[in-house]
Amino acid sequence: MSREGAEHALRARADERDRISGDLLDLESHTTYQLLKGAALRGPTQQRWAAAQSALATVWTLYDAYRTVLRDAEQFKAARGRLDGGELAQLTELLAGSSVVLRAAAKPIEQRSLLPDADQRLTLDETVTRMDAHFREVTAALTEIDAAWTAALPRLDGADAELRQVRDLQQELGEAQDLSQAENDLKRMRAAALADPLGSPPGPELDRVARLLASARADLERAVQVKDDYARRREELSAALDRVRAAESEARLAHGAVVVKIALPPQAQPRSRAESLAADLDALDVSADGWVTRAGRLATLEQSTQEAAGQARATAKALYGLLGRRDELRGRLGAVEAMATRKGMAEDPDAVRLYEQARLLLWTAPCDLTKAAQAVDLYQRAIHGGKR
Template identity: 75%
Template sequence: MSREGAEYALRARADERDRISGDLLDLEAHTTYQLLKGASLRGPTQTRWAAAQSAIAALWALYDTYRGVLRAAEQVKGARGRLGAEQLATLTELLSGRSVVLKAAAKPVEERSLLPQADERLTLDETVARMDTAFQQATDVLTEIDTVWSAALPRLDAADAELRAVGDLRRQLGESLDLTQTETDLRRMRTAVLEDPLGSAPPEHELERVTRLLASTRADLERALQVSQEYGRRREELVAALDRVRAAESEARVAHGRVVVKIALPPQAQPRSKVDALADELDALDAAPGTWLDRAGRLTALEQGAQQAAQQARATATALMGLLGRRDELRGRLGACQAMAVRKGLAEDPGATELYERARLLLWSAPCDLTKAAQAVDLYQRAIHGGGR
């Protein structure tokens, strides 16, 4: 190695040493590394982390020896402006030869031999490569653990916060909601994540199940709390809603009475009242000693039932009155077809006349069978247009 080459190599190795030192310090400062140092681990995580710790210990031993060789090289270089031949040879040997000496490790007596154990010698490049392998082994484990923790722990923290919120709401409402199993599940999952993230982390579906359960329970309790605060007002609004149902059902009955004498209706067309059953449910809700959680669900169901009953009654009245409109529309079609028959010279045609009279009789009879009347008008219309019977 030339003098210039040796000096350049020494500077490059010094930069390399500083970079490796920074990487090692970053490794030890890593949050997951610090947490693992004092953690109680088990299972595959314990096995993997023990192997990683051995790799880190070997890495530091290699680094100390590597740094000692560079220190010796820097001492050879010293402050000399120009290296002598002897110093250059020594520096070359340190920088490019097998200058890193690893002492033979002490073995248990059952693994020993009476023959001398040879020390291992490495070049600086081989030492750096071996350090890198150990570094990658350690960081791979850290990355895997950190990935699991980063994914699971925030969600477990959120679930714990949700559990506390549910507990506060439960106490505020005086509910006897049993959260023991959920608390147990969360503790078990957290312990598994912390102690064995690589082997016992909870599956996604289990964490999702607990999260959904807590969110649903909290929503129910918040709804119950709101009902407890608004019950008086909402009850008055429900009473008014029942009055609207009565009015809509009365309108449907009136429409049925008007239509049934003019239009033939099946028995199921008779409007059925729901307001009495809803009113009875409201009375039962007032008298019930149940919890607010139960009362909230029943009150909401009553409000929805009242709204649907009013809508159904109004729709029934509209549909019934629409039957009169349908009859009048058929009467109009029949008149238009008769006028067309006159223009076509078919007014005296016996066949057409018979079809007309049949349709007219059906449409002007009470109660009118709309189905048969519509069929009769269609037959007459086809006859006028040349379709025959």
């Protein structure tokens, strides 16, 4: 090197040393590094972190050797004024030659021989390259472990918060549910995630516990709402039961009006559910069950009441629809008779016989709609030459 080149290289190495020192200090002050230093790790995480610590120890060993050479170079330069050729060569050897000496590590007795192990000699550039490789190994381990913690701990925190909400709701209701298993599972999963985030990440088991707690919270929130609004919802349910009674009354009237005109099977007789639902409501009023159970029963009763009213209205509509079906068949019969007249078949004996069979069925009370529809179809096919 020239004198200017050596001085420039010395300044650049000093800047490099300060930057590396800052990076190493930043690494050791990193939050995840500090957590790992005091953590009781196990499993794959412990193995990964042990390898990272070994790599970091190597970085410090290399850095100390690097810094020693650089200090020697700075002292050599400071002790002399203008360097002559020999001194410049010595400084150049420190800065560019294989000046970094790594002493051979002591080996266990079973790995030794009587021949000495050779020390390693590296240039400053080679030393920095090795430091960088080991440094990257440490930061990669930190990044992977930190990512595993970041993925696991917020989910566990969320489940713990859900558990606290469930406890608060239980206290508000004065009702207890046994959640000790879920609580123990969360503690166990948190301990595992802290000790071995790489090997024991919470997965389906945490999903199961989270679903259980969410379901429990939903049940308790519904119970609190029912407890607060029971009087109002009971009044609304009583009004809904009145509507069921009215709808069932209309269905019975429809059945009475239709059964004399249309042949109905026994099962077509409308069945009342209103009184049974009212009895369920009375039983709910005096129930000794907790509010979680009562909330479920009330929701079921409200749904059943709504279904009963809808079913009764549908029954009445279907019954009156049978009269419309009979009238529609009568209309078809008349239209086919008119066509028979136009085609000159009004006096055809077979056609007359089929017409009379259909007319008799349709104008007989109660009317058998199934047989009447078949009779109209037979008459229509006869007039249309076998086609409807």
